[in-house]
Amino acid sequence: MNMTELKDKVDLWGTDNNSKTRTSERVAVDISYRAHDYNLAVRDCNLYYSDFQALKNVNMDIAQQEVTAFIGPSGCGKSTFLRIFNRMNDLIEGCRISGDIHIGGQDIYAKDTDVSLLRKNVGMVFQKPNPFPMSIYDNIAYAPRTFGIKKRGELDVIVERSLKQAGLWEETKDRLKKSALGLSGGQQQRLCIARALAAEPKVLLMDEPTSALDPISTGIIEDLISELKAQYTIIIVTHNMQQATRVSDKTAFFLLGEVVEYNKTIEIFSKPKDKRTENYITGRFG
Amino acid sequence: MDIKKSNRKRHLDTLLTATTWTFAVLTLTALMFIVGHILINGVPHLTPSLFEMRWTTENVSMMPSILSTAMMVVITLCLVVPLGMFTSIYLVEYAKKGSRYVKVIRQATEILAGIPSIVYGLFGSLFFVNFMGLGLSLIAGALTLSIMVLPLVIRTTEEALKSVSDGFREGAFALGSGKLRVVFRIVLPSAVPGILAGVILATGRIVGETAALIFTAGTAPNIPQNLYGSVRTLAVHMWSLSGEAFHTNEAYATAVVLLLIVLIINTVAAAIAKALNSGRIK
Numbered sequence: 102m103n104m105t106e107l108k109d110k111v112d113l114w115g116t117d118n119n120s121k122t123r124t125s126e127r128v129a130v131d132i133s134y135r136a137h138d139y140n141l142a143v144r145d146c147n148l149y150y151s152d153f154q155a156l157k158n159v160n161m162d163i164a165q166q167e168v169t170a171f172i173g174p175s176g177c178g179k180s181t182f183l184r185i186f187n188r189m190n191d192l193i194e195g196c197r198i199s200g201d202i203h204i205g206g207q208d209i210y211a212k213d214t215d216v217s218l219l220r221k222n223v224g225m226v227f228q229k230p231n232p233f234p235m236s237i238y239d240n241i242a243y244a245p246r247t248f249g250i251k252k253r254g255e256l257d258v259i260v261e262r263s264l265k266q267a268g269l270w271e272e273t274k275d276r277l278k279k280s281a282l283g284l285s286g287g288q289q290q291r292l293c294i295a296r297a298l299a300a301e302p303k304v305l306l307m308d309e310p311t312s313a314l315d316p317i318s319t320g321i322i323e324d325l326i327s328e329l330k331a332q333y334t335i336i337i338v339t340h341n342m343q344q345a346t347r348v349s350d351k352t353a354f355f356l357l358g359e360v361v362e363y364n365k366t367i368e369i370f371s372k373p374k375d376k377r378t379e380n381y382i383t384g385r386f387g
Numbered sequence: 388m389d390i391k392k393s394n395r396k397r398h399l400d401t402l403l404t405a406t407t408w409t410f411a412v413l414t415l416t417a418l419m420f421i422v423g424h425i426l427i428n429g430v431p432h433l434t435p436s437l438f439e440m441r442w443t444t445e446n447v448s449m450m451p452s453i454l455s456t457a458m459m460v461v462i463t464l465c466l467v468v469p470l471g472m473f474t475s476i477y478l479v480e481y482a483k484k485g486s487r488y489v490k491v492i493r494q495a496t497e498i499l500a501g502i503p504s505i506v507y508g509l510f511g512s513l514f515f516v517n518f519m520g521l522g523l524s525l526i527a528g529a530l531t532l533s534i535m536v537l538p539l540v541i542r543t544t545e546e547a548l549k550s551v552s553d554g555f556r557e558g559a560f561a562l563g564s565g566k567l568r569v570v571f572r573i574v575l576p577s578a579v580p581g582i583l584a585g586v587i588l589a590t591g592r593i594v595g596e597t598a599a600l601i602f603t604a605g606t607a608p609n610i611p612q613n614l615y616g617s618v619r620t621l622a623v624h625m626w627s628l629s630g631e632a633f634h635t636n637e638a639y640a641t642a643v644v645l646l647l648i649v650l651i652i653n654t655v656a657a658a659i660a661k662a663l664n665s666g667r668i669k
Contacts, residue, residue, distance in 0.1 A: 187561060221563040231554035234577055246564040300562055
């Protein structure tokens with residue numbers, strides 16, 4: 102790699118770069134000195150559902166091993182934005198996206214991106230717990246099996262480790278062969294977290310993970326998030342302002358597809374710079 | 388605080404309850420009457436000679452027809468289930484929503500579902516029996532019936548696939564699965580009871596079909612040597628017997644057996660569906 106090339110690639114990260122022009126000539130960028138880096142960087146991201154523009158010129162840097170919360174009223178684009186990181190928006194017909202989205206220095210929308218591998222690295226937990234209708238064991242083993250791990254011994258290790266990470270091992274170790282649908286809602290959601298962790302992701306996306314749960318289960322999952330952040334970059338979409346203050350290091354406030362304010366969570370909630378943020382967090386609208 | 392029900396409301400309640408009860412009892416009576424009529428007229432005539440392996444004009448045995456029916460069901464299902472299932476998988480999982488191709492397939496299946504079976508019989512007779520030269524045969528009958536029940540299989544499978552929660556699909560995609568794995572590991576297993584229900588319905592129609600078969604499979608009363616031999620399924624057998632006027636009693640006896648077969652199919656299907664479900668939910 103000569104210096105001009107290097108400069109070119111480094112420039113991808115510059116905020117002042119006219120990166121829009123690059124969208125047509127995307128290449129997978131492997132910046133070796135960032136190989137173990139799982140920062141997320143978004144430049145000039147616009148997203149459309151057919152004619153409706155759901156995201157408007159979003160720019161954001163998310164540091165690894167931090168918890169970032171996305172808040173905002175329903176329909177403001179926060180979930181949509183979350184889903185660009187594992188390309189779940191690909192599944193929606195009529196969804197178009199422009200701009201640069203990088204994880205660990207790699208353009209995840211590059212032509213030669215293997216979306217399966219991307220999703221292995223960027224795990225997701227959904228609003229409604231969605232364990233598969235199979236045993237607890239098979240749920241956790243699903244992703245490792247997808248990626249070719251078939252040996253019983255290896256799978257046993259992964260299942261135990263993942264369940265322990267999600268704090269579900271003690272409750273389920275005697276019933277691994279039982280259906281996951283027999284678990285309570287909170288347990289199901291922790292199972293989904295364990296299932297995502299079994300794929301050994303670097304980033305964990307959580308789309309309102311506790312909105313369908315009771316306060317006790319919510320507390321358990323919030324504690325879990327705080328524990329997991331040592332190893333993972335976590336982004337959590339939440340409607341619960343207290344939750345954002347409890348679990349996140351940084352908070353982004355979305356409104357009508359734009360990021361109104363993005364700052365340290367303490368700053369956002371103690372002295373918001375934007376009037377709209379203040380109105381929202383004090384409950385005056387949304 | 389006046390929370391008493393008004394008289395008008397009370398009368399209306401009574402009237403509606405009475406109406407629903409009356410109609411439910413009426414339906415039940417009609418069903419019981421049919422079943423009772425068949426049993427009373429049929430059971431006394433169930434003689435061992437009706438179950439001899441070879442049909443003769445003397446014994447008018449239905450055993451060959453029972454076996455022919457089984458063959459017809461198996462062959463037809465072998466043809467129609469893969470075809471219908473993969474079509475539905477395409478329609479639900481692969482086709483773009485609102486694509487014109489999908490609309491055409493849907494409309495075609497809807498039209499096909501509404502056509503009387505005699506029309507299929509005519510088509511089968513012209514196309515499979517004459518044009519393709521299959522003659523009145525087991526295979527011509529099975530091909531005709533598979534076209535006839537195809538819409539049913541497509542419809543029920545489609546419904547079964549659609550009823551699988553999108554949360555499962557999303558979850559599986561989010562774990563890095565490809566489409567194929569999502570469809571075969573997550574969606575299809577969850578849809579099996581629904582698909583099975585469709586297959587049972589299809590089996591019911593095959594077992595009960597006469598018009599389409601008379602023109603395509605013929606009425607030869609014994610077990611065919613091969614796929615190209617003419618056969619007579621139980622329903623056709625019954626039709627032949629009742630048409631011959633001398634064998635009304637045997638026709639009733641056949642009806643009893645038909646009834647029993649349908650009962651067995653339903654019970655087995657329910658058992659399979661239950662076993663599949665509990666196998667997954669131990």
